[in-house]
Amino acid sequence: MSSTIDRVELKRTLQHARQGGHLRTQDTAAIFYSLSLLQQRLGLMRSAFPASTLHAVAVKANPLPSVLKKVAVWGYGAEVASMPELRIALESGFPVERIVFDSPAKTNEEIQASLALGVHINIDNFQELARFEAALASTQDPSTDRHIGIRINPEVGAGTIASTSVASTDSKFGVPFEAHQDELYEAYLRCPWLNGVHLHVGSQGCAPELLLRGVEKVFAFVEEVNRRAGRQQITSVDVGGGLPVAYAPSQDVMSMQTYVSMLTERCPRLFDGSYRLLTEFGRYVHANTAWAYSQVEYVKPGKEADTIIIHLGADMFLRESYHRDDWHHEMEVIPATELLEDTHEDVDSSSSVGLYHVAGPLCFSGDYIAKSRTLRRPEPGDAFIICDAGAYTLSMWSRYNSRCMPVVLGYTSDEDGVTFEVLRRRETWEDVVSFWALGYDQL
Numbered sequence: 011m012s013s014t015i016d017r018v019e020l021k022r023t024l025q026h027a028r029q030g031g032h033l034r035t036q037d038t039a040a041i042f043y044s045l046s047l048l049q050q051r052l053g054l055m056r057s058a059f060p061a062s063t064l065h066a067v068a069v070k071a072n073p074l075p076s077v078l079k080k081v082a083v084w085g086y087g088a089e090v091a092s093m094p095e096l097r098i099a100l101e102s103g104f105p106v107e108r109i110v111f112d113s114p115a116k117t118n119e120e121i122q123a124s125l126a127l128g129v130h131i132n133i134d135n136f137q138e139l140a141r142f143e144a145a146l147a148s149t150q151d152p153s154t155d156r157h158i159g160i161r162i163n164p165e166v167g168a169g170t171i172a173s174t175s176v177a178s179t180d181s182k183f184g185v186p187f188e189a190h191q192d193e194l195y196e197a198y199l200r201c202p203w204l205n206g207v208h209l210h211v212g213s214q215g216c217a218p219e220l221l222l223r224g225v226e227k228v229f230a231f232v233e234e235v236n237r238r239a240g241r242q243q244i245t246s247v248d249v250g251g252g253l254p255v256a257y258a259p260s261q262d263v264m265s266m267q268t269y270v271s272m273l274t275e276r277c278p279r280l281f282d283g284s285y286r287l288l289t290e291f292g293r294y295v296h297a298n299t300a301w302a303y304s305q306v307e308y309v310k311p312g313k314e315a316d317t318i319i320i321h322l323g324a325d326m327f328l329r330e331s332y333h334r335d336d337w338h339h340e341m342e343v344i345p346a347t348e349l350l351e352d353t354h355e356d357v358d359s360s361s362s363v364g365l366y367h368v369a370g371p372l373c374f375s376g377d378y379i380a381k382s383r384t385l386r387r388p389e390p391g392d393a394f395i396i397c398d399a400g401a402y403t404l405s406m407w408s409r410y411n412s413r414c415m416p417v418v419l420g421y422t423s424d425e426d427g428v429t430f431e432v433l434r435r436r437e438t439w440e441d442v443v444s445f446w447a448l449g450y451d452q453l
Contacts, residue, residue, distance in 0.1 A: 015044060015047070015298075015301060015397065017342060017344075019423065020301060020342065020344070020395055021344055021348065021349065022423070022428065023042060023421055023423065023428055024303065024344065024349055024393055025349055026427060026428035026430070027040075027042075027419065027421075027428070027430060028349065030430065032419055032430045032432075033303075033417075033419075036436070037416065037417050037436060038304065038305045038307070038321040038416075039302070039303060039304045039305070039320075039321040039322050039416040040302070040303045040416050040417045040418070040419060040436075041300055041301075041302050041303075041399065041403075041404060041416060041417070041418045041419070042300060042301055042302075042303065042419050042420075042421060043077065043299055043300040043400060043418065043419070043420045043421070043433060044299050044300070044420075044421060044422075044423075045080065045420045045421065045422050045431075046422050046423070047298070047299045048077070048080070048295070048296070048299045048400075049080075049084065051294065051295050051296075051298070051299060052065070052067075052081065052084060052086060052295060054265075054266050054267070055266055055289070055291060055294065055295065056086075057267075058266045058267045058269070058270040059270055059287060059289065060281060060283070060287060062283075062286060062287070063286075063287040063288065063289060064087050064108060064110075064130075064286070064287070064288045064289070065086045065087060065288075065289050065291065066086070066087035066088055066089035066108065066109070066110040066130075066288060066289065066290050067081055067086055067087065067088060067089065067290075067291065067292060067295050067296075068089045068091075068251060068290050068291065068292025068293075068295075069088050069089060069090050069091070069095045069098060069099060069292075070089075070091055070095065070292060070402070070405060071292030071293055071295065071296045071297075071400075071401040071402055071405060072292070072296045072400060072401060072404070072405055073095060073098055073405050074404070074418065074433055074434055075098060075101060075102045076418075076420070076431075076432075076433040076434065077420070077433060078098065078099065078102035078103075078104070079102045079103050081102075082102055082103040082104045082108075083103065086108070087104060087108035087109060087110065087288075088102070088104045088108065088109050088110070089109075089110045089112060089290040089292070090109060090110070090111055090112065090113075091112050091113050091114075092113055093113075093120050093123065096109065096111060096124070096127075096129070106127050106128045106129050107128070107129075107130075109127075109129040109130065110129065110130040110131075110132065110248065110288060110290065111124050111129045111130065111131050111132070112132045112134075112161070112208070112290070113134075114134040114135075114182065114183055115134075116134070116138060116141075118141060118145075121138075121141055121142060121145050122145055125142075125145060125146070125149070125156070128156070129157075130157040130158075130159075130206070130246075130248075130288070131156075131157065131158045131159070132158075132159050132160070132161045132206070132208040132248060133158065133159065133160045133161065134161050134183065134184060134185075135184075135185060136185065136190075136193065136197070139160065139197060139201070142158065143201060146203065156203055156205070157205065157206055157246060158203060158204055158205065158206060159204060159205070159206025159207045159208050159244070159246065159248065160184075160185060160194065160197065160198075160204060160206075160207060160208065161183060161184035161185065161208040161209065161210070162184055162185055162187050162194065162207060162208070162209050162228050162231065163176070163181050163183060163184035163185060163186045163187060163209070164187055164209055164211065164223070164224040164225075164227040164228050165178070165179050165186055165187055165188050166211060166220050166223045166224045166227065167220060168212070168216075169211075169212050169214075169215035169216030169217060169220060170215040170216075170336075173329070173333070173336075174212050174213045174214050174215055174216070175211075175212040175215065175216060176210055176211065176212050183210070184208075184209070184210075187227065187228070187231070191231075194231065195234070195235060195238065198235045198239070198243065198244070199235075199238060199239060202239075202243060204243070204244070205243060205244055205245050205246065206244060206245070206246040206247070206248060206288075207228060207231070207232050207244055207246075207247055207248065208248040208250065208288075209224050209225065209228045209248070209249065209250055210250030210251065210252060210290065211224040211250065211252050212252050213251065213252045213292070213293050214252075214254050214255070214293060215254070215336065216252055216254065217254075218253065218254070218264045218269055218272070221249075221250075221252055221253065221269070222269075222272055222273060222276055225247075225249050225273060225276070225277060225280075226276045226277055228247075229247060229277045229279075229280055232244045232247060232285075233279070242284070244285075245285060245286060246285060246286040246287070246288060247280060247285050247286070247287055247288070248287075248288035248289070248290065249273075249287065249288070249289055250289070250290045251289060251290040251291035251292055251293070251294060252291075252293075253266060253269055253291065253294050254293075255293055255294055255297045255298055255398070256298070256398075257297070257337075257338050257339060257340065257397075257398050258338060258340055259340075266294070292401055292402075293401040293402065295401075296400040296401035297398050297399075297400050297401035297402075298398050298400065299400045300398075300399050300400030301395055301396060301397050301398070301399055301400075302322055302326065302395070302396040302399040302403070302416075303393055303394070303395055303396075304320035304321045304322045304393075304394045304396070305320070305321060305391065305392075305393065305394070306318055306319070306320060306343070306388045306389065306390055306391060306392040306393070306394050307319045307320065307321065307371075307390060308390055309388055309389065309390065312367070314365075314382070315364075315365040315366050315367050315381075315382055316364065316365075316366050316367070317366065317367040317368075317369050318366050318367070318368050318369065318385075318388055318394065319369055319370075319371070320368065320369070320370060320371070320394045321370070321371050321413075321416075322370055322371075322379075322396065322416070323369060323370010323371055323372050323377040323378070323379055324370055324372050324374070324376065324377045324379070324408060324410070325370065325371075325372060325407060325408045325410065325411070325413050326399075326403050326404060326406075326407055326408075327339070327370075327379045327396070327399075327403060328406045328408060329402070329406070330379045330380075331370070331376055331377060331378060331379055332376065334378070334379070334380065334381060339379070339380075339396050339397055339398055339399065340396075340397040340398065341368065341380060341383060341385060341394070341395060341396055341397070342385075342386070342394075342395040342397070343385050343386040343387070343388045343392055343393070343394055343395075344392065344393040344394075344395060345386075345388075345389065345392050345393075346389070346391045346392050346393065349393060362386060362387045363384055363385060363386055363387065364384070364385065364387050365382055365383070365384060366380075366382075366383055366384075366385045366388070367380065367381050367382065367383070368380040368381075368383060368385075368394075371411070371413060372408075372410055372411050372413070373411055374410075379396070404418070409442075409445070409446075412442050412446070413442075414436060414437040414438065414439065414441070414442055415434070415436070415437045416436055416437075417432065417434065417435055417436035418432070418433040418434040419431070419432060419433060420432075420433045
């Protein structure tokens with residue numbers, strides 16, 4: 011089962027959702043977020059780092075304003091990679107001083123807007139730096155109280171998942187350190203308003219050692235810049251995110267506390283109060299806090315394995331469909347009969363299992379989120395659960411086949427029951443038509 015949510019809680023939550031009318035007949039799929047677990051994950055992150063650290067949670071991992079508003083109220087920040095994400099962050103209640111803007115493709119208009127807002131800015135490349143130099147030279151605001159840095163690619167190598175590794179030599183992100191050390195030193199000394207630095211090594215599939223080496227390498231550069239400048243020009247260090255999370259109970263991953271302890275050993279001055287730390291964790295915060303439900307629609311017999319047809323596939327689990335070897339989710343079948351029972355106790359399901367493929371509803375042959383998976387024997391109408399679905403799933407939703415995005419429910423659970431709130435309602439057919447017809451008034 012899930013690395014953080016057990017089967018008893020899943021079953022109990024589904025029962026209460028149906029009994030309370032939160033999961034309706036038309037809700038053939040839904041996403042459930044444990045709000046208490048979300049707060050717990052954020053708390054683990056906050057307790058591990060110095061109190062002054064700005065934890066800018068990656069909006070790309072989960073852009074739901076209903077969730078982001080809670081993150082803002084709890085005192086965290088937002089990392090954004092586009093102007094719409096920046097607008098979502100502002101509308102969700104994040105003050106500008108707690109927003110970090112990281113887009114690798116900033117236009118001149120976006121540069122002007124981000125400077126006017128006063129958010130933290132990470133510059134991606136030297137051409138972009140030239141645009142910022144020109145924009146600041148022409149500004150009417152002489153204030154130097156800005157938070158601007160350059161993203162440096164530490165070139166410590168790729169992890170086991172190429173698509174989420176961003177510190178290889180040919181990465182599209184940041185300024186490659188090895189080939190451009192001299193230009194980086196010259197840029198900082200030429201631009202005294204550059205008072206930050208940013209790095210990010212990757213997300214999932216990147217061993218903590220890669221993250222540690224990346225920070226160590228860039229922090230050495232920071233100290234050298236300040237030595238050459240004869241003052242502490244760089245005052246903030248954005249260490250990015252990327253700490254792997256467990257997608258199965260058997261996966262052994264490093265805790266946040268251990269990661270920070272090892273980082274402190276390697277870069278003690280980074281933690282002695284001399285610098286302001288920023289982080290950009292997304293998967294760590296969200297992945298394990300949510301799970302997806304789908305009704306089993308059909309079970310089709312096959313030669314090698316039967317195929318379970320459900321209502322979530324490559325539309326929500328895009329990476330899982332195209333790169334199943336890289337992305338694993340624990341999955342579970344809960345019979346419809348069990349959800350009608352009053353008991354919340356677990357039931358032994360080992361006596362009736364088989365080998366199954368799990369296919370989504372989309373009209374293309376690659377729409378499988380699992381192949382040859384050992385699962386409890388399902389029947390149409392049973393509940394199918396996909397665990398650890400809180401990050402980089404709904405935010406990557408595909409419009410192919412124009413399926414309705416499912417309802418998203420937040421919940422808190424205690425001995426008295428389960429309390430729900432709608433984080434995003436289920437889309438209607440009319441919502442989907444309006445999406446495609448935006449700006450077209452002939453319907």
